[in-house]
Amino acid sequence: MSGGRPMGGPMGRGMQAPAAKAQNFGPSAKRLLGTLRTDMPRLIVVLVLGVLSVALSVMGPKVLGEGTNIVFAGFISMQVPAGATQQEVVDGLIANGQQEQADMLAAMEFTPGAGIDFDALGGIMIAVLAIYIGASIFGWLQARILNGVVQRAMHRLRMRVEEKIHRLPLSYFDRVQRGELLSRVTNDVDNIGQTMQQTLSQVIVSLLTVVGVMVMMFIISPLLAVIALVTIPLTIAITIVVARRSQKLFVAQWKTTGILNARVEETFSGHAIVKTFGHQEEAERDFRAENEQLYRASFGAQFVSGIIMPAMMFVGNLVYVAIAVVGGIQVAGGLLSIGDVQAFIQYSRQFTQPLSQLGSMANLLQSGVASAERVFELLDEPEQTPDDDPSRTAPEDASDLEFDSVAFRYVDDRPLIEGLSLAARPGSTVAIVGPTGAGKTTLVNLIMRFYDVDGGRITLDGVDTRRMTRDDLRSRTGMVLQDTWLFAGTIRENIAYGRPGATEEEIVDAATAAYVDRFVHALPDGYDTELDDDATNLSVGERQLVTIARAFLADPRILILDEATSSVDTRTELLIQRAMSRLRADRTAFVIAHRLSTIRDADLILVMEDGSIVEQGTHDELLRARGAYFRLYNAQFEAPLEDDSDPDVAPLVAGEPVTSRVPIAAPSEGDPEGGTRM
Structure with a gap:
């Protein structure tokens, strides 16, 4: 981007690390749970169902304990003679010095010689079955x-993320890599969903189970319950110690995941450049290093939390x-029945298991919160500044654009544009030329309000563009960039993107004007040919023609062409220029060009250097002035000087035309372009 932040090539962009400081676990977890607030009635139902399920599950061991008592009492009753009472059996044991056995039998209810009461046992089994079915x-x-x-x-969260992306200023995308952003939108959101899915239900059930089981244990034996409660402080202490160590590792894991995704996206999208310049080994080395960082962070997080x-x-x-x-x-x-002990042992398992599950879920929770x-x-x-007054707008046919003492800077202490004033009248074509970094594309970004000016103002038919909504302003503007953007879909759909609802006839007319119709019939499915994500089934020039057709269909009042014909052949460029001449009628057009032969017919040519307009005028006027434009124009046609010491080759002197090498000639009837084309 000329005049903007350096973006670099596929291997030239510096890695943009995520924010180094993460929020605390508590506030982040609380905010995450806040995303469920909309479904509070359903959560109440979930809680009620959880209470019922856990209550039934907790009742099961106690009822089973009663069944055990029946079986044990029946077994004991078969060991004593029939006809005696329970008290007589107990007294006999005491008389024989068997006090412990006597105490145990005294705590039981049995009928000597009766055996197992299968009717009562069957009723208990049916009750247990019903309890566990209900709990399930x-x-x-x-x-x-x-x-x-x-x-x-998660659906709402994805919608918030999607809407947020559309509200972010262009500066955010300048400083954050696409792969890093995609990782947050896809990997991180998916991980949040999986974490909540796996932990919420388990957390609710585990907490309710701990409470219910604790109540039952105190009912059965306060002493044993106190012993079981020892697990709680131990569990909390272990979880806190481990969580403190693993939380940082989980944050690092997802940060390095984003960095690695950015590296993969960057390398694969520019694989042709990587291979062309022989950077495969460098790319592999960078990937291995970042993959190793991800491995170490992931292994450390899982290992520590797995303890x-x-x-x-x-x-x-x-x-x-x-x-x-x-x-x-x-x-x-004789203080407890054997059935109560059996039930308590089951409860102890039910008590420690949810505590263990809560501890084991710490790694999932930390990963999700990270x-x-x-x-x-x-x-x-920070979002882009809101539109101040949506009620202010310019007339529908407005195309009179003026810059009034405009100042702008990307970085506060580095001014880029200062005191820029110019006027682009309806029906005129304004060409912007200058060296790389002069601010040409920045000027276009200001017109589109991708950035807002720091000083001065830009007006459309006298209305400050900052008083118009961005959508209103951009709906009047068509833009064709050097870097084409096409989405996965048919050629027809990509052209129609310029104006949804356009008729088939209008789409074909736009395609014909942009010379898309010339090659589209050679494709297997014509306008219904499906393009992949990068439209690799079209050549670079064909992709650019499709984007030009899209701009034609949009029929904008302001047209911006940023090296729009740089990827097409010379003849096609000439044809497109003629078509654009028709399109620019009664419209204001801004053309950014490096090949100066393409903007000779512009009504006004602006020469920019360091964010300022150093010259302006027509092609002929600027050549006669023999200034910056004159030097730029001649530099394009200068023959390479292989040896400056060659006396037969005169060095180029600033301000002197190289007429001995390439004549500067006005366009003639036989040569629509005039001169020599690069």
């Missing part, structure tokens, strides 16, 4: 509704052993 149904409904909540939240689950299992096993020992002692002392930070950084980027 409620759990399935909860997961289904929560899935819809998460997917809708949580084994640590939680170790703590859980220790608690399990303690509960089994203490519970066995209480059963032997991606959320990157997406939120994008959403928090």
Whole structure:
């Protein structure tokens, strides 16, 4: 971009690193959960279903414990003679000095000699089956509704990102690489969705399970419950220690993912240039280095966070052993039934398992929050200044454009354009020439309000363009750039992009005027030929003709041509220039050109250097002035000087035409271009 920030070639752009400082985990996680606020009623239903599912699941071990008591009591009853009462059996054990057995049987309810009560056991089995079926149904409904909540939240987030991109100023895209931006829009958003999908349901179920199981454990045995509670501070301590180490690694993982994506996109989109200049080894070396960084960050994040689950299992096993020992002692002392101990052991597993799951989900949560930070950084980027007064507009046929003491700079301490004034009248063609970096394309960016001026103003029929909406201003402007942009679709759809709703006849007329019709019939499907993402099934010149046809169809009041014919052959360029001459009638046209032979017929030629207009006039007037334009024009036709010491080759003296090498001639009837074409 002339006059703008250097963009570089496929291998020339410097890598743009993401923001080095990430938000804290807590605020980012809270903001991420805030994306679900719209679906609060559904979340309440999810919570209710979770409570019901967990309540039934928690009831299961207690009911099963009653079944165990029935089986154990029946087994004991078969070991004692029928006809005796339970109290007589207990008293007999005490008399024989078997106090522990007596205490255990005293805590039970059984009928000596009766055996197992299968009717009662069958009722309990049916109840347990119904409990677990109900818990599964409620759990399935909860997961289904929560899935819809998460997917809708991700849909809204993608829409916010898409809308944000359209509100960002052009300066943002100048400083952020396309691959890095794509990584945030795709990889990071997808990772957020996967994280929320996998963790939200589990977090809800795990927390509810911990609470429900804790209540049941205190009901059964406060002593054993206190032993089980030891896992909570241990779990929290382990999770905090590991999370602090792994969070930075997850942030680094997704940052390096964006950098690597940018490298791949940059290298592959410019693979022809990479091969042409023999930079394959350099590209591979850069890729390997960045891939190694991603590997180290990803491995470190997964390894550190992966410590949580084994640590939680170790703590859980220790608690399990303690509960089994203490519970066995209480059963032997008649303080607990064997069914209660069985139920408590199940509860201890149910208690430690969700804690372990919460710990193991820390890596997923940290990964998702790290991606959320990157997406939120994008959403928090400063937007382009809003339109001040949408009610102000210029007449529909406005094409009188004026620059009044315009000043602009990309960097605050580096002025680029100062005090620029010019007038482009309706029906006139203004050509802008000058060396690279002189500010030619910057001038066009100001016309389109891709950037706003820092001083002065630009008016359209007397109306300050900053008082017009950007959409209104740009709808009056057609632009054809040197770098063509076509999307995946048919040739017809790409041309119609210039004016949605155009008729078939209008599309064909525009294609004919831009000489697209000349080659399109040679394609297999004509105007219905499908183009891929980069339109590689067309030549560079053919792609440029399609973009010119698009501008023709738009029929703008202001036309901007930035080296629009640089990729077409000489004859086609001449034909397009004639077509553009018809298109420019009653319109204001700005033409940026490096080949000065293409702008000889311009009504006004502006010569820019360092952001200022140093000369202006017609082609003939500027040649007679023998100034900057004169030097630029002659430099294009200067023969290369192979040896300055050759006395037969006179060096070029500034201000002197090279008439001995290439005559400067006015256009003649036999040569529509005149002179010699580069």
